[in-house]
Structures are given as C-alpha cells and as structure tokens.
Amino acid sequence: MDNLDKINKVVELILESNNITALTGAGVSAESGISTFRDKNGLWSKFSPLELASIEGFMANPERVWSWYQYRVNIINNSNPNDGHFALAELQKIHKNFSLVTQNVDGLHQKAGSENVIELHGSIIRNKCFDCNQIHEESVINNESLNNCKACNGLIRPDVVWFGEMLPEKEIKLAQDLSFQSDVFLSIGTSAEVYPAADLPLIAKRNGAVVVEVNPELTQLSDYVDIKIELKSGEAMPLILEEYKKRINK
Ligand SMILES: [Zn+2]
Known part of the structure; x- marks a missing residue:
C-alpha cells in the first residue's frame, strides 16, 4: 500500500470507530519551528539539560532556568x-469521541482550536509555585x-515536568483509560519511547484497537503498528481530514 491507500484505509477505520485517541509528540511541533530541546549552536547550548530542566538546576540557579524558559516562551x-494541528482540531470537532493526548508543552494544539487537550508533560505557558504548587496565570x-x-x-x-519529576497522575490515568477504550489509536510525530507515552499505543x-503511526521516520513502535503512514503530520493529517469530510458528506 502506498501512503494514499493507507490514508483511505485510516479514514474507513475512523468512519467505523467509536473512540479515537491521538497521541502527539515533538514532530508535530517541529513543523512549526519549535525544536525539541535546544539548538545545537544556540545561546543555551553550553548548559546541560539538567542545569536547565530539573529541580536541582532550578535550585542552583533559578534565574538561569527562568530566563531559559522565557526564551522558549518567546519562540x-x-x-x-501548522496544518497538522489544525487538521487534528477539526477532526476532534467533527468526530464525537476524539481524544487528544500530547507530550508537547507549547500549547499549539489549543492555539489551533483543540479542546480538552491532555498534556502529559505540562505546559510551558502556565506557571506554578515551586513551593506550594499553586497555579499562576500568565498575566501575573x-x-x-x-x-x-x-x-x-x-x-x-x-508548570512543566522536569527531569526526575513525577508526571501528572490525573493526566496519565486519563490517557491510559482513553487508550484502553479506543478502537483507533493514532501515534503522530512521536518516537513514543518514554513512559507513559510509550505505553499508550500498546x-x-x-485491547483491540487498530494502531496507526504517522511519522516519516522509523520508531520503536513502527514494528508493532497496524498501519504506518510515512508522512509528516502536516501532510498526512489534512489528507485524512479532507477524505473523512468527503465520506461523511456522501
Ligand atoms: Zn506558593
């Protein structure tokens, strides 16, 4: 099957599905110019991930960690x-039970119109107190x-998950429950190597779902999926959306 045949097959599955869960990762945001962690030659490349994104790093130099995050917030x-985000938001609106789980912290799914996004790693746009955990709105x-x-x-x-920190329990549980209930599972732009994301497609x-991977690259998941679409999210998702819209209007 070429990619277009696979897209038609995925649309048929979506048409027959009751519950869809989509998991997105860094690849989806990379198409919007957001790099996973640090640019190799950037301003911040001389610092290690632990210096910039751990409790120890924050305690050692909170100013540095804060300004690194504000540098990223600015980006x-x-x-x-991108087109992948928008297609996912529209699919979610058309299909009644379409859940979106993301490992991204950039809020671009919400910016594209997605609602109830389950953020496994928190959000860089939201802040919280280091001591009492109270959430602080951006405006303050x-x-x-x-x-x-x-x-x-x-x-x-x-309010992001740092190295060595626990992931948000409520979100993990919800993502696991939704994965359990889904009959179609889409893994999009993620290598799905890190717990808990790695567990969700499995x-x-x-539990009987058809697992579809949308990723131009091979991942650890590629051998296990039922359908592998070797395209970027921004290419594949709009095609899936258009075909789906055509079929439901018939
Ligand atoms: Zn506090």
Whole structure:
C-alpha cells in the first residue's frame, strides 16, 4: 500500500470507530519551528539539560532556568500551529469521541482550536509555585525576572515536568483509560519511547484497537503498528481530514 491507500484505509477505520485517541509528540511541533530541546549552536547550548530542566538546576540557579524558559516562551509566542494541528482540531470537532493526548508543552494544539487537550508533560505557558504548587496565570508573571508566589512567597516556575519529576497522575490515568477504550489509536510525530507515552499505543493494541503511526521516520513502535503512514503530520493529517469530510458528506 502506498501512503494514499493507507490514508483511505485510516479514514474507513475512523468512519467505523467509536473512540479515537491521538497521541502527539515533538514532530508535530517541529513543523512549526519549535525544536525539541535546544539548538545545537544556540545561546543555551553550553548548559546541560539538567542545569536547565530539573529541580536541582532550578535550585542552583533559578534565574538561569527562568530566563531559559522565557526564551522558549518567546519562540512559542511567535510560532503558529501548522496544518497538522489544525487538521487534528477539526477532526476532534467533527468526530464525537476524539481524544487528544500530547507530550508537547507549547500549547499549539489549543492555539489551533483543540479542546480538552491532555498534556502529559505540562505546559510551558502556565506557571506554578515551586513551593506550594499553586497555579499562576500568565498575566501575573513578569517575564524579565523571577516572580514570587502571592500565597507563600515561593519562586514561580513553569508548570512543566522536569527531569526526575513525577508526571501528572490525573493526566496519565486519563490517557491510559482513553487508550484502553479506543478502537483507533493514532501515534503522530512521536518516537513514543518514554513512559507513559510509550505505553499508550500498546495499551490500545492489547485491547483491540487498530494502531496507526504517522511519522516519516522509523520508531520503536513502527514494528508493532497496524498501519504506518510515512508522512509528516502536516501532510498526512489534512489528507485524512479532507477524505473523512468527503465520506461523511456522501
Ligand atoms: Zn506558593
């Protein structure tokens, strides 16, 4: 089957499905110009991931960590969702039970119109108190320097999951339940190597779902999926959406 045959096959599956779960990863945002972690030659390349994204790194130098995240927030604020994000948002609106789980922290799915996005790794746009965990809305945060929590005076940090931190329990449980219930599972632009994302397609498959991978690259999951579409999300998802719309209007 070539990619177009596979897309038609996926559309047929979507037409027959009751519950769809889509898992997205870094590849989806890369098409909007957002790099996974650091540019090799960028301003921040001299620091290790642990210095920039761990509790220890924050405690050692909170100013540095805060300004690195604000540098990234700035890139994200100047980025737009791509065709893959928009197609997913529209599919979610048309199909009644379409759940979206993401490992991305950039909020581009929401910017494209997706609702109830399950964020496994938190959100870089949202902040919280390092001490008491209270969520702080963007408007109260000064981007230039560190901010203190109004409740406890602790330092404000981005609400993302750092190295060595626990992932948000509620979101993981929800993502696992949705994967369990789905009859079609789409793994899009993710290498799905890291827990808990790595488990989700397998949970779905064990419970009878058809697992589809959309990724131009080979991943650890590629051998296990039922259908592998070797295209980028921004290419494949609009094609799936268009074909799906054609078929439901028939
Ligand atoms: Zn606090």
